[in-house]
Amino acid sequence: MTTPDTTPDLKNQQPPEENGAWRTLLSCTWKTPLGLMGISITTISITLLIIGTFAHMVGLIHNHYAAIFTFMVLPAGMLIGLLIIPLACFMRRKGWFGKTLTAEQLTINLSDSKHRKTIILFLVLTVINITLLGVVSYEGYHFTDSPYFCGVVCHEVMDPEYTAYQRSPHAKVSCVECHIGPGANWYVQAKLSGLRQVKAVFDGDFSRPIPAPVEHLRPARDTCEQCHWPEKFHGKKVKSYVSFSNRNQTEPYVQDIALHIGGRNPVTDSFEGIHWHVSNDIKVEYQPLDKKRTQIGKIKVTKSSGVTEEYTIDGAEESTQEWRTMDCIDCHNRPTHVYDDLEERVDFGLLSKKINPEIDGIREDSITVLKKEYTTRNDASEQIVETLLALQAKRHGNDFVAENEESLIASGSFLLETYLNNVWPAMSVTWGTYREHLGHRYADEGFGCFRCHDEEHSTEFGKVISQDCAMCHDEPE
DSSP: OOOOOOOTTTOOOOOOOOOOHHHHHHGGGGGSHHHHHHHHHHHHHHHHHHHHHHHTTTTTOHHHHHHHHHIIIHHHHHHHHHHHHHHHHHHHTTTSSOOOOOOOOOOTTSSHHHHHHHHHHHHHHHHHHHHHHHHHHHHHHHHHHHHIIIITTTTHHHHHHHHHTTTTTTTTTTTTHHTTTTHHHHHHHHHHHHHHHHHHHHHOOOOOOOOSSSSSOOGGGTTTTGGGOSOOEEEEEEEEEEOOOOOOOOSOEEEEEEEEEEEOOOOTEEEEEEEGGOOOOOEEEEESTTTTTTTTTEEEEOOTTTEEEEOOOOOOOOOOOOOOOOOOOGTTOOSSSSOOHHHHHHHHHTTTTTOOOOOTTHHHHHHHHSOOSSSSSSHHHHHHHHHHHHHHHHHHHHHHHHTTTTHHHHHHHHHHHHHHOOOOOGTTTOOSSOOSSTTTTGGGGOGGGGGGGGSSSTTTOOOOOOOOGGGGGEOOO
């Protein structure tokens, strides 16, 4: 009986295939915990990044936290994952995981089909990653520059400013167009400043209310004058001021004035009117005595002839504030974030009949309701209408309130809307927190034209800055 020969044919047997440098390099990523983590992070980040970007572009996602996660967290995760993969290979080759790789040095042989396929795969994945990051970076750039991002992400801090912005004449102008303007230099400065502000929000270490004016704001010539320009001649513009009194709620007092806005007169080719202050032929500089610029110490006026006049005010202490070149913002200090004047808003309610002017005493009661201090905005929402009803009941009796309940509730709803548009107790923003420098209605508080036009700033030769009303406005013809 013949026994089968089971001895292996060593002569014809192929030696086991050894891993080459390419295969070793690629396989080491999933043979270590660190490599598996890098692959997992990269895969998950890219998948969610594609889904999130598509959903954002087609308008399926409106939550700002989802957008932050998509455009900030996921790209960072993708890049970290891609960096971990080669790091895992390096660490394994150095024996940090207990087994050192002894593969030959990595070589690229384009005549080898496996090498070519590997390089092509690497290039394709690189192009995909760069394209994806480019699209995400573009969308993320626009998202972080959007008014929605500025106003909603830091909700508690920016809610007052964002609310005022949404009803302003510049509601269709992006925040960055005024706060940053064109150019990479100011963009980088703004983003670096933004990091400091984000930290302050997380720490709760921010001013309440936000200080005004804004420090280090870009000159208006670089921002405002991209759309507006003082050289344009506006001539005169008639403006009407409508007001009521507590004694007369039905017949408004109307005051019409013709503002001399001016500009470069095409007939005389000279600058005139209020916009003279920012003429290209004139340079006005001033040194404030306080950070709010409500008190002005020294003033310099340099004319086209090269002559400079310096005005000072007696009794003013030497200022530590920096000199400032006057521009649009020195008068139009609230061009977008405009808050209402309490009495003006009540008078508008009477004029528009949103507050019933036929109800006796409702103007005075409306002012009382709005001046009342409410702990929170929610408390105001619950109490304003009831407070108005209570004041009217005290004035006229419960039967009167019952008969006019619908009209009083409508008036109270208007007052509630007015309050919510102007007051934020948590941010210490209330009536009069932010005043305008236009005109001189708040001159007693240091706002407006009379900061300089006070008949007290004078040169060493006795020339004073006039307070003549006719310089800026007169009666309409």
